[in-house]
Amino acid sequence: MGELKQQILRTDIAGMPLEWIDYRSAVRLHFLDQIAYRCGGVLYRLRGGINARTRRRSVIEVNTIIATHGTSRAREKMDSGYAPPLNNPALFRRDDHTCLYCGGRFPGRRLSRDHVRPLSQGGPDRWNNVVTACVRCNNHKADRTPEASGMELLAIPFTPTHAEQECRYLVKDFGTSQSPKSTRQRDSRYCPDRPALITTPSRTLQQSCSCATPS
Secondary structure, three states: OOOOOOOEEEEOOOOOEEEEEOHHHHHHHHHOOOEEEEEEEEEEEEEEEEOOOOOOEEEEEEEEEEEEOOOOOHHHHHOOOOOOOOOHHHHHHHOOOEOOOOOOEOOHHHEEEEEOOOHHHOOOOOHHHEEEEEHHHHHHHOOOOHHHHOOOOOOOOOOOOHHHHHHHHHHHHHOOOOOOOOOEOOOOOOOOOOEEEEEOOOOEEEEEOOOOOEO
16 A cells, blocks of 8 residues: 555545545545545555454545535636736646746756746736746846847746646646647757747647757
8 A cells, every 4th residue: 555645636526626635634534424426546445443343344445536525715716816826836837847948848956936027127926927947047037038138938927727737736646638748958049940839738839949959
């Protein structure tokens, strides 16, 4: 059964993703009779004590996805005005760990948050003004706009919906759709005449790729 580290996706009764929970929370929901139905395979099979009367041992099977009864914030999160909290891990997931200046994909430790319009020039720290940038590109852009630094964005930043944020977790942990792969490695040169597509689980964006060798 392993070390019980893999998490379970909890949804509402309509199948809207709500959160990731550990096996303890899943078992608690079972005992509270809050499980509407289960999907996916059995992730954990937990055995308890032996009943003194029946001499039978209690067993709980925890599936990879569980739908629960009750109210939730799912409808609120589906409203057009809802914006997920902005933080670097969420930003990197939105952009698929891709630098939106050079087109290279990097691990989180080599990425940073770049403000398209710098904070010093009145740019807001909001989803539609921030993009993922590798450390090298961010240092080159410095405290300038892309135009002033001679750089060009490969895609337009946007505010992801709650469903899009949850979709990226599904891509990572369950492989329910294909996440994009960078077709070119980063390069310090910029080549605007080589168009390509960046495809996310929910959006397809036209881009101009940096000039580099195929990965």
